[in-house]
Amino acid sequence: MAGKPQRPFRFQLDLASGVPVYRQIIDQVRGGLALGTLRVGDQLPTVRQAAVELAINPNTVVRAYRELDLLGAIETHQGTGTFVSAQKVERGGAERQRQLDLMTGEFLARAGAAGFQVEEIIGRLEKIAKRKSI
Amino acid sequence: MAGKPQRPFRFQLDLASGVPVYRQIIDQVRGGLALGTLRVGDQLPTVRQAAVELAINPNTVVRAYRELDLLGAIETHQGTGTFVSAQKVERGGAERQRQLDLMTGEFLARAGAAGFQVEEIIGRLEKIAKRKSI
DNA sequence: AATAGTGTACTAGTTTACTGATACAGTCAA
């Protein structure tokens, strides 16, 4: 196991939020990846562990892990467990650009409708980028 | 009517995209607002016009307009029509900043999980901003 | 080889989401 032994990642459910359980799991893994709480090689809770801990059906955990696996964020190994993958997501330039276009376009429409201008959004992102490079 | 008379906003459907029709309508209105294609006071196609033009049921248009109305993006007047609202979303600076933080943070987590870096996202947004100012 | 633990696959049941049909109520102009 490439990752260091450490406290296992914990999921938390907000049943009042209306967000499907499997989606909450996905979002939490993604958040952990983006924030560095999860690192390459880290092991995620097993399907059964998570199911017991969250009092849900194992197949719901499977659903989340499967989607994360398809995204290339994690790797699942039958008999072994589920691990944060190397994140070497090699994607063709055109396909990748298209996805970026899609995500930014969608975000812009949403932020625009909430009254924000592109310029202030960029400003905010640049501030985050500065903080990140410290 | 506060807006200038001009060509009515047109919706376009992409039935192959898998995105629900009503959502496409919402997204297109929001996109129009963000890009300035739609301005305060502009009238949107009536429920029946849009339904006929898009070959869909009027209630599907109603669904979209209702959600946009709830968002405060438009105002619907029974017997009159549907208009882009004043968008005078008065929000305190701190509250507004907090929402911007929330939206950008969420977007970053998602984009980060998909493998994009802040810098390329900013680049993309700047390109859009340039196009807009032409 | 046996056992315990791992994820996978498949089916079924329930809930939610989406769209359509249609009647009702309001507005505006003639």
Next chain:
DNA sequence: TTGACTGTATCAGTAAACTAGTACACTATT
């Protein structure tokens, strides 16, 4: 007032989404 046009409301049908139950297949350890 009437008629045409406007959005609103309600119900119904269908598809999609979500979750659960359970057996199967693989891996690792003893």
